[in-house]
Amino acid sequence: MRALGWNDGELLILDQTRLPLEERWVHCRTVEEVAEAIERMRVRGAPAIGVAAAFGVVLGAQRAVEQGRRISAAVREAVARLAATRPTAVNLFWALSRMEKVAEVAGEGREAVARLEREAEAVMREDERVNRRIGRWGAELIPQRARILTHCNTGALATAAYGTALGVIRAAREEGKEVQVWVDETRPFFQGARLTAYELVQEGIEGTIITDSTAAALMAKGWVDLVIVGADRVAANGDVANKIGTYGLAIAARYHGIPFYVAAPTSTFDGSLADGRAIPIEERNPDEVLQVAGVRMAPPGASALHLAFDVTPHSLIDALITEKGVLRPPIPDAVQGLLRGGT
Numbered sequence: 001m002r003a004l005g006w007n008d009g010e011l012l013i014l015d016q017t018r019l020p021l022e023e024r025w026v027h028c029r030t031v032e033e034v035a036e037a038i039e040r041m042r043v044r045g046a047p048a049i050g051v052a053a054a055f056g057v058v059l060g061a062q063r064a065v066e067q068g069r070r071i072s073a074a075v076r077e078a079v080a081r082l083a084a085t086r087p088t089a090v091n092l093f094w095a096l097s098r099m100e101k102v103a104e105v106a107g108e109g110r111e112a113v114a115r116l117e118r119e120a121e122a123v124m125r126e127d128e129r130v131n132r133r134i135g136r137w138g139a140e141l142i143p144q145r146a147r148i149l150t151h152c153n154t155g156a157l158a159t160a161a162y163g164t165a166l167g168v169i170r171a172a173r174e175e176g177k178e179v180q181v182w183v184d185e186t187r188p189f190f191q192g193a194r195l196t197a198y199e200l201v202q203e204g205i206e207g208t209i210i211t212d213s214t215a216a217a218l219m220a221k222g223w224v225d226l227v228i229v230g231a232d233r234v235a236a237n238g239d240v241a242n243k244i245g246t247y248g249l250a251i252a253a254r255y256h257g258i259p260f261y262v263a264a265p266t267s268t269f270d271g272s273l274a275d276g277r278a279i280p281i282e283e284r285n286p287d288e289v290l291q292v293a294g295v296r297m298a299p300p301g302a303s304a305l306h307l308a309f310d311v312t313p314h315s316l317i318d319a320l321i322t323e324k325g326v327l328r329p330p331i332p333d334a335v336q337g338l339l340r341g342g343t
């Protein structure tokens with residue numbers, strides 16, 4: 001399963017606002033179309049928005065050549081527009097910075113566009129390879145017949161392919177383990193109920209959707225063996241920003257003595273931020289909370305707060321699974337080692 005494709009100078013995005021009811025591909029030919037798709041969450045998930053943004057830069061360069069404008073200026077404009085779409089997932093900025101570095105040495109003209117295109121394709125290919133490695137490391141932590149709780153969507157739809165936390169679940173299954181997945185519905189965008197459930201059904205993996213507020217009750221019953229989630233940004237001390245609700249799950253898991261794992265590629269690590277307090281947290285339109293599937297269910301005059309992410313302190317994390325290996329507590333030391341170039 002793939003949510004992104006590059007075909008003949010067009011970025012194809014499987015519109016995740018329509019899934020699972022409709023599989024509709026959006027064809028993006030301009031930077032603005034890619035930026036809009038990221039903002040509206042037609043494409044979402046930290047690695048996937050990084051890949052989309054990389055191709056957005058290529059589109060900006062392509063248009064510049066067609067219009068006889070300088071690529072260097074067009075890349076600067078594209079990067080500025082795409083960087084302003086969503087603030088939390090660092091993969092977006094990581095991918096844009098890769099593209100900027102290539103643009104600095106690529107020069108002008110069609111050959112420069114081709115170099116940018118090759119770089120964006122590399123960002124996409126590498127993400128799939130990295131996710132498969134995360135899956136192999138992570139599968140070692142999944143016991144036979146595990147009942148796994150996950151939040152949001154961290155699968156093929158959130159990445160170039162395969163997924164991070166959901167990739168670990170896929171890998172465990174590929175290794176012959178029977179697993180059962182508790183799928184948090186993940187209000188208000190329903191990434192769990194709509195997208196993770198969709199991927200699990202396609203893979204034939206047993207999944208059960210629960211409301212977000214059910215998770216702690218299942219832990220108390222002894223029905224959850226481990227929790228695994230993805231990440232949008234990991235600070236230098238191992239604090240993790242991820243979909244709103246993750247922090248509550250980590251607290252509940254620790255209270256019940258249940259392992260809490262985070263799976264993320266090294267492109268999600270941000271060594272420039274000392275701890276999670278410095279991670280910018282996206283605040284989205286309150287209408288997304290006041291409405292369900294476009295239908296308002298709150299009374300006129302009611303207001304809402306929509307924080308899209310929260311931060312889980314490293315002290316609640318039992319393992320951070322990366323493509324380079326599994327980081328164990330003390331997490332700050334392990335993350336420092338990783339950022340210095342080891343595992």
Ligand SMILES: CSC[C@@H](O)[C@@H](O)C(=O)COP(=O)(O)O
Nearest residue numbers: 044045046154158164230231243
């Ligand atoms: C591999 S995806 C990791 C995270 O990006 C994921 O858990 C998440 O929080 C996605 O949020 P979203 O708002 O759907 O982009």
